[in-house]
Amino acid sequence: MTDVVLKVKDLAVSFMSELGLVRAVDGVDFELRRGETLALVGESGCGKSVTAHSILRLVEHAGGRIERGSVWFNGADLLKMPAEALRRVRGNRIAMIFQEPMTALNPVFTVGEQVAEVIREHLGRKRKEARAQAIDLFARVGIPDPSQRVDHYPHQLSGGMKQRVMIAMALACSPLVLIADEPTTALDVTVQAQILDLIASLQREQGMAVLLITHDLGVVAEVGDRVSVMYCGRMVEHGTAHEVFSEPLHPYTHGLISSIPSLTAPRGQLRAIPGGVPDPLDFPSGCRFHPRCFLKTRLETAAESGGSRICSEVSPSLREWRPSHPAACHFAEHMPPAAKEPAP
């Protein structure tokens, strides 16, 4: 397909820890299409951030090793690209914003200098011109008094303003792809609404694709066109946001959605997923979700599964149970019909 701007195939990334090898990402595939927002969701340790950081090979700077896989962008595999060529893509064609705008900005330079640096580096503008362009960008991302704000240092700005600066920096070269790693997690809900609104409107103007990494299903519901759900380093379900929320095919997705209290639905006991997220040094065999899976338990008590033993023995691969809605579950056809819409 021509409208695919970024294609990740069979990505595997590992980290060496004191306690052993951690396979943080273990065979992940997805495609990002022009102009869309793809939300990569999952809980802590599922590998969503590592996946995002592997695209531009930032993970290598954090001690991660890309074991296998490819990331296709503009006809080239970013994972095999020489460092020099990759630098021309980074921040230019593919930009990234992070959860902690405080740590992502350099405290000893003014925010204007930092944005101007990107413009000089990638677009070859002169100092003065770059500064003027930075002021323009600040205005576009809704920073008040942009011509004064460019001379401020990061500590003089609030969290929301710093995230706007990061977005201005990311937009400097009109990228085709924006990777946003938990961009609003550190922000208050009213500021989060401003930032999500800003990203959406800039996306409409520029037609850029957004890969949104988040653990917050509310945010996914709000801005996601399509959703990919990760669990323990693997992809468990892909689909349009509507399909995934209204008819999840993987028991984990179903569990996540029912775990969240709603702003509108009647209150009662929450249907929590039992147990906790497994230790990445010791993932369960077979389907990594099987020890927590309600569907497996249900099939066992109904005794109709013909052996849900398969769950603990064979790792399920993604299968298209419905058109363009694959899930990695041996028994997705037994999924209860519809979960409720997520909060709110």
Added chain:
Amino acid sequence: MTPRAESALLEVDHLVKHFPLRRGLFSRVHAWVRAVDDVSFDLHAGETLGLVGESGSGKTTLGRSVLLLEEPTSGKLCFDGVDLISLRPSALRRTRRRMQFIFQDPYGSLNPRMRVESIVGEGMRIHSLARGAELRRRVAEILDQVGLPPSAMSRYPHEFSGGQRQRIGIARALSVDPSLIVCDEPVSALDVSVQAQVLNLLMEIRARRRLSYLFISHDLSVVRHISHRVAVMYLGQIVESGGVDELFSQPRHPYTQALLSAVPTRDPERKRLRILLPGEPPSPTDPPKGCRFHPRCPVAEKLCAVEEPPWKQRSATHSYRCIH
């Protein structure tokens, strides 16, 4: 909020907590952070009051002041009819047994060098509620109530996951049989799937023991789920309070309305009605004159910058602080 006829478990009356900001060679106080600025509410036995607000609204300071973990600057605190502020230290310690705290950070709030048995048993020992074999038996019983196996007793906090550590924190709070627990963002550090388990547990315990919670959270869905009544804070003050259903379905204060409408949603109708607030909350060091919300308020008038808004009653249980 207006005082109600029957006596409350906790009465907070015009509570103020200001922190000094010091600077220079002689640490001269050059400004005050007005973290909690004239807050009144009451809490009844078995009731959960949800306290919502954004960072810097003073909700955590309020929670800590209620248990005298921060000494209030002024105001009155009554617990079960007893004025806490005038209590002698020994009497305060006895009363404190009935008021416990659950912290946000399940990693930082447990002593890493103590075994779970000592962490959970410490309160009972200090208050001479049990000792020896009886103490061990009661620790095991409480651990069982929060869903931890007896084998947890001999282990250290680092051996547990975040959700399990929060259960240990809950067990510690329950150990001394309190009447009131202040829960400060008890689930916000947890994964979604684990958050639901802990919320269910808190609600189960509340029903079994007729506990009162002061439940502090920035997460509106969580607060709606667990609370009977809700108070919304902005810059050190409560701006609206009411029964959970009336407040969520008919918010009256423009800040509450904006806050509720900012929660992410799939619903295009809700998105269309969203009130996007400009800017961010100002500093509590120098709060705006008049109504503190007026610089960001979509319906502010000239008067709002001058006059402190009065409390208005929408119903017997629902009141808000706005001239509109």
